[in-house]
Amino acid sequence: MTVVLVEPYRERPARIAGADLWTRTAEGGEYRILPDGCMDLLLMDDDLIVAGPDSRAWTGSAPRGTRYAGIRFAPGAAPGFLGVPARELLNERVRLADLWSPNRSRRLLDRIRAAPDRATALDLEVAKLLEEPTDRLTAHVLRSVRGGLLRGTAGVSRLAATIGLSERQLHRRCLDAFGYGPKTLDRVLWMNVALDHARTGVPLADVAVLTGYADQAHFTRDVKALTGLPPKILLG
Numbered sequence: 198m199t200v201v202l203v204e205p206y207r208e209r210p211a212r213i214a215g216a217d218l219w220t221r222t223a224e225g226g227e228y229r230i231l232p233d234g235c236m237d238l239l240l241m242d243d244d245l246i247v248a249g250p251d252s253r254a255w256t257g258s259a260p261r262g263t264r265y266a267g268i269r270f271a272p273g274a275a276p277g278f279l280g281v282p283a284r285e286l287l288n289e290r291v292r293l294a295d296l297w298s299p300n301r302s303r304r305l306l307d308r309i310r311a312a313p314d315r316a317t318a319l320d321l322e323v324a325k326l327l328e329e330p331t332d333r334l335t336a337h338v339l340r341s342v343r344g345g346l347l348r349g350t351a352g353v354s355r356l357a358a359t360i361g362l363s364e365r366q367l368h369r370r371c372l373d374a375f376g377y378g379p380k381t382l383d384r385v386l387w388m389n390v391a392l393d394h395a396r397t398g399v400p401l402a403d404v405a406v407l408t409g410y411a412d413q414a415h416f417t418r419d420v421k422a423l424t425g426l427p428p429k430i431l432l433g
Contacts, residue, residue: 208269212324215271215331220316225261229254231392231424232385234375236275236283238293239267240319245293245306247279249286250376252385254424266316268323272382273335273374278327283376334360335374338367338382347383348409388423391416395432 208219232251239246242263248255250272276283281296294302305322312318331339341347341356356379357367368378375382391408395401405416420428 211268211320213268213270213274213327215274217269218316218320219265219267219269221265223259223261223263223265225259227256227258229256229424231389233389234272234382234385235269236279236286236376237267237269238275238278238319238323239265240306240309240315241265243306243310245302245309247275247286247289247291247293247296249289249291250283251288252377252381252423253288254426255288255290256425266319268319271331272339272386274331276374277329277331278323282373284372287376332374334370338371338374338379342379342383342386345409347379348387352383353379384419385423388420392420392428392432395428401428 205224206219206221208217210216211218230248230251231254234250236250237248239248248267270278273283279286279293279296292302293305296302305326308322309315309318337360338356341359346352346356346359353364353367357364360367362370371377371379371382377385387408391404391410394404394407399407401416402413405411405413408416410416410419417427420426420431424431
């Protein structure tokens, strides 16, 4: 969950490998969350909420003073903690109590709320409960996508061949781990890489070349399809 156009926001590495712990206090009004391949567990309004993977921008609002604390899991890591395939949470926000038993989720929530620093408690408690690391196939897919293997027309077939799966099998495994197939995962992750470059002042045409888009128009179309806004307006 990548947040833009929002209130004071802080993050640091979490105790879980590849995850981030973040906090935010709302100043009121709307905010936009960009798809980034991740899933979050967040404490909001004294409840634990799961933010599933997004395939499009999520626009929300919050009253001034609303406090959030969240764990942003690395792509593919949250389903093992939640016990729910990512595909079932695509573009969803659900209470943890709706995924776990009421008693289990209430015990976790009570321990976090009783702590003097709720964000730190969330970090500690999730680390205690995460029993299994991301499986090897999921980790390999993520490394391959981040390494640029899927950039180009034959990327999915190349990736499937490297792990001995058919393209259909690979797609199904990716839906469970990430919430969408490998090509969409590639689009989402590389859009974020491209936007990070653009935020440093690199011209959009150069960003497109650096990150494997056919040209600036291709980059603009992809950003607009995933976020609802062209990059020039999104980056303001």
